[in-house]
Amino acid sequence: MYVVKSPLTDADLKTVSEALQGALVDLVDLSLVAKQIHWNVVGPRFRSVHLQLDEVVDTARLHSDTVAERASTLGVSPDGRAATVATTSGIGATPDGWVKDTDAVGALVDALAAVIERMRERVGATGEADPVSQDIFIGITADLEKHHWMFQAENG
Numbered sequence: 001m002y003v004v005k006s007p008l009t010d011a012d013l014k015t016v017s018e019a020l021q022g023a024l025v026d027l028v029d030l031s032l033v034a035k036q037i038h039w040n041v042v043g044p045r046f047r048s049v050h051l052q053l054d055e056v057v058d059t060a061r062l063h064s065d066t067v068a069e070r071a072s073t074l075g076v077s078p079d080g081r082a083a084t085v086a087t088t089s090g091i092g093a094t095p096d097g098w099v100k101d102t103d104a105v106g107a108l109v110d111a112l113a114a115v116i117e118r119m120r121e122r123v124g125a126t127g128e129a130d131p132v133s134q135d136i137f138i139g140i141t142a143d144l145e146k147h148h149w150m151f152q153a154e155n156g
């Protein structure tokens with residue numbers, strides 16, 4: 001069922017919708033991973049890491065909404081269901097139970113690296129098809145890379 005007419009050709013829309021859907025699941029998962037560790041972090045650096053994790057949650061939630069609504073704008077139904085996120089996210093397994101602060105930071109470095117790698121691929125894939133969506137991916141990548149820098153610096 002097509003309710004919203006896309007300004008893109010079918011071929012370009014396929015490229016862009018796959019990129020937007022992939023970004024959506026990665027960002028939803030990133031928000032969940034960051035919250036999971038926010039709740040479970042322990043250790044001497046608890047407070048700073050606990051608070052820093054919520055900054056990632058805020059970024060991930062904001063941008064998940066941006067990419068989902070960009071998909072809707074282009075006439076593509078976004079899929080942010082838990083089962084879809086669980087099976088298609090690019091983020092690896094998250095540790096269960098309490099997480100030492102150093103491990104918590106390491107987990108975020110790894111999760112952000114995985115999302116950034118895929119986001120940069122989307123930047124490369126969408127420039128011709130839809131520079132407007134590409135611009136969104138570029139902005140998201142910049143924000144994620146800033147978080148990535150700060151978590152790497154935490155364990156420096």
Ligand SMILES: [Fe+2]
Nearest residue numbers: 038039050054
């Ligand atoms: Fe909290």
